[in-house]
Amino acid sequence: MEKSELQKEKIVKVAQGLFSEQGFEATTTREISRDVGISDGSLYYYFPKGKREILDTIVHQGIESRTVVIDDWFTEVKSVPELEKQIINLYERICLIFEDEDSYRSFMITIRERPLLSDSQSDWLIEVLGNVQTKLAKELDTIVGQLKIVKSDFEDATGIIVSIIQKSLYDELVLKNNKVINNEVKQATESEIHLLMQLIGV
Amino acid sequence: MEKSELQKEKIVKVAQGLFSEQGFEATTTREISRDVGISDGSLYYYFPKGKREILDTIVHQGIESRTVVIDDWFTEVKSVPELEKQIINLYERICLIFEDEDSYRSFMITIRERPLLSDSQSDWLIEVLGNVQTKLAKELDTIVGQLKIVKSDFEDATGIIVSIIQKSLYDELVLKNNKVINNEVKQATESEIHLLMQLIGV
Incomplete structure (x- = not known):
C-alpha cells in the first residue's frame, strides 16, 4: 500500500x-x-469533503468487506441436508464477521447514521441481501426434485431464510447492543433454519 | 390530564x-x-435527570404504545387460513403504527440511541417480541390437528413468523430510511407468510 x-x-x-x-x-x-x-x-x-466523506468511506468499506465473505461462500449442493449445512455455515460465518471489532463498528455506524447516508448506499445494502437470495434460489434449483415447493416459491423461501438470519443479527447487535452473537440465539436461529428445511424437503 | x-x-x-x-x-x-x-x-x-430522562421516557412510551396495539390483536382461530389471515392483519396493523409520525420517531430514536439505553429497556423490547411468539404458539395449539408440525416445533415456527415481519420493518424503516412501508415490500412479506402457512398446514 x-x-x-x-x-x-x-x-x-x-x-x-x-x-x-x-x-x-x-x-x-x-x-x-x-x-x-x-x-x-x-x-x-x-x-x-471532510467528515461526511470519511463516513461514506467507512460505510462503503464495511459493506464491501462483509459482502466479499458472503459472495465467496456458495457452492453447488446435492441434497436438502447439504443445503441446510451450507446455510448454517454461512450464518456462522456472518456471526464471525461481526465478532471482528472493525466490522461491528462499521455496521453500527451504518445503522445509527443512516439518515446521513445517500439512498444509493442503502440501495446497495439491500442489493447485497437480494444477491444472497438469488444465490440461494440457484441452489434450490439444483435440488428442485427433492423439494415440496415449486420454482415460483423460491423467492419467498429464500426471503424467509434471509429473514431468519437477519433477525438474529438485529436483535443481538442493534437491540441488545451485544458485540458477539449469543450462543442461545445462534442455536434458536439454526433450529428455525432446520425446521424450514424439513418443511420444504420431501 | x-x-x-x-x-x-x-x-x-x-x-x-x-x-x-x-x-x-x-x-x-x-x-x-x-x-x-x-x-x-x-x-x-x-x-x-435532564436529557437522559427525557430519552428514557420517549423510548418507554414508544414501546408501550406499540405493545398495546399488538397485545390487543390475538383472537382464537379455527383453521390455518384463519391464522394466516390474522397474522397478515397483525402485520398490516404494525405497518400502520409506524406510519404514525410519533411512533416512527420514537422507534428510530430507540434504534439510533441504543448504546445510551439501559439493558433493561432492550430486555423489555426483546420480551415484547417474545410475547408475540408465545401468543402465536397458543393459536397454533388450538389448530394442532391441522398442522404438519408438532408442539416442540411451535417455538421455531413462531420465531420464523416474527423474523419475516421484523425483517421487512428493519429493511424499510432502518436501512432504507422510509417512513412508510413500501407496498411491494408488504406484498413480498405477505407472500412469505402465505408460503410458510402452506408448508405447516396439512
Whole structure:
C-alpha cells in the first residue's frame, strides 16, 4: 500500500472508533486529526469533503468487506441436508464477521447514521441481501426434485431464510447492543433454519 | 390530564422531534426548553435527570404504545387460513403504527440511541417480541390437528413468523430510511407468510 493510502486508512480507522463511541455529530474533524497525529489541513487533503466523506468511506468499506465473505461462500449442493449445512455455515460465518471489532463498528455506524447516508448506499445494502437470495434460489434449483415447493416459491423461501438470519443479527447487535452473537440465539436461529428445511424437503 | 402532565408531554414531544432530526448528542436541554417555551429550570423540574430522562421516557412510551396495539390483536382461530389471515392483519396493523409520525420517531430514536439505553429497556423490547411468539404458539395449539408440525416445533415456527415481519420493518424503516412501508415490500412479506402457512398446514 502506498504511504498516502496508509494515511487514509489510519484516518478512517480513527474516525471509525470516534464515530462508534460518541456518534458522528459529536465528533469533529479536529478531534480525528489530533488522534491520527496530523494537521486538520492534512485531513482535508485526504478527504476534501471532510467528515461526511470519511463516513461514506467507512460505510462503503464495511459493506464491501462483509459482502466479499458472503459472495465467496456458495457452492453447488446435492441434497436438502447439504443445503441446510451450507446455510448454517454461512450464518456462522456472518456471526464471525461481526465478532471482528472493525466490522461491528462499521455496521453500527451504518445503522445509527443512516439518515446521513445517500439512498444509493442503502440501495446497495439491500442489493447485497437480494444477491444472497438469488444465490440461494440457484441452489434450490439444483435440488428442485427433492423439494415440496415449486420454482415460483423460491423467492419467498429464500426471503424467509434471509429473514431468519437477519433477525438474529438485529436483535443481538442493534437491540441488545451485544458485540458477539449469543450462543442461545445462534442455536434458536439454526433450529428455525432446520425446521424450514424439513418443511420444504420431501 | 393534569397541567403538569400536559407540560411533561409537551417537553417529550418537542424533544422527540429534535432527537429524531439532529440526534440526541447534538440536542441541548436549552434548545428543548426554548422550543417548548419554558425556562431551563422548569425543564429540570419536570425531568430532574435532564436529557437522559427525557430519552428514557420517549423510548418507554414508544414501546408501550406499540405493545398495546399488538397485545390487543390475538383472537382464537379455527383453521390455518384463519391464522394466516390474522397474522397478515397483525402485520398490516404494525405497518400502520409506524406510519404514525410519533411512533416512527420514537422507534428510530430507540434504534439510533441504543448504546445510551439501559439493558433493561432492550430486555423489555426483546420480551415484547417474545410475547408475540408465545401468543402465536397458543393459536397454533388450538389448530394442532391441522398442522404438519408438532408442539416442540411451535417455538421455531413462531420465531420464523416474527423474523419475516421484523425483517421487512428493519429493511424499510432502518436501512432504507422510509417512513412508510413500501407496498411491494408488504406484498413480498405477505407472500412469505402465505408460503410458510402452506408448508405447516396439512
